[in-house]
Amino acid sequence: MVRAGSTIGLALVAACGSSAPRTQAAQPLPPDKGVDDGTLTKLANSECIPAGRYRVQWDFMSGKVGRPGKTNDEECRQKVIAYATEGLGELTIQHDASLVILWPSEQRAVEKGPCGFEITSHSPMVAEILFSGGTGNGNASWSIDMSGEACTATKVGFQLVKNEHQ
Numbered sequence: 001m002v003r004a005g006s007t008i009g010l011a012l013v014a015a016c017g018s019s020a021p022r023t024q025a026a027q028p029l030p031p032d033k034g035v036d037d038g039t040l041t042k043l044a045n046s047e048c049i050p051a052g053r054y055r056v057q058w059d060f061m062s063g064k065v066g067r068p069g070k071t072n073d074e075e076c077r078q079k080v081i082a083y084a085t086e087g088l089g090e091l092t093i094q095h096d097a098s099l100v101i102l103w104p105s106e107q108r109a110v111e112k113g114p115c116g117f118e119i120t121s122h123s124p125m126v127a128e129i130l131f132s133g134g135t136g137n138g139n140a141s142w143s144i145d146m147s148g149e150a151c152t153a154t155k156v157g158f159q160l161v162k163n164e165h166q
Helices: 042-048 074-087
Strands: 052-059 064-066 090-095 099-102 109-111 116-119 126-132 135-146 149-162
Touching: 052 074, 064 074, 074 135, 074 149, 099 109, 099 116
Parallel strands: none
Antiparallel strands: 052 090, 052 149, 064 149, 090 099, 109 116, 116 126, 126 135, 135 149
16 A cells, blocks of 8 residues: 655645555555665655656745844845755656665665655755655755854755656
């Protein structure tokens, strides 16, 4: 049985299976899927998470951006947006012996059910992504150093749209 996705950042729900809700915590696949080491199976990869290059469409209206104690911090907001759109505007998914995520370089990914994964590397960011119908939706959190102060983006939403010309 494949479980449906949970609300993440953009309040989007993955429709990979039944309507049973999933919690935010990582849910192991049932034993019959053969996943017990935290990696995604070839079955999950091929059915739910298509390999290829994706454009990352950011939603900066979701999530929170700023420095501690500062409101309406436009300088921080501009830096966060520039970092995401210029440096992280494309993500590549490959299916080798395991799922490989390049964003921009290889990231550590952990299975979060058959149609989702979490990027646990802290460079460039931590992200949760669920796929439905070949499109990934998720949220990401990261920090940028601004003269010794952290400019932080928390749970900023995004959508992965597969590039047609690969």
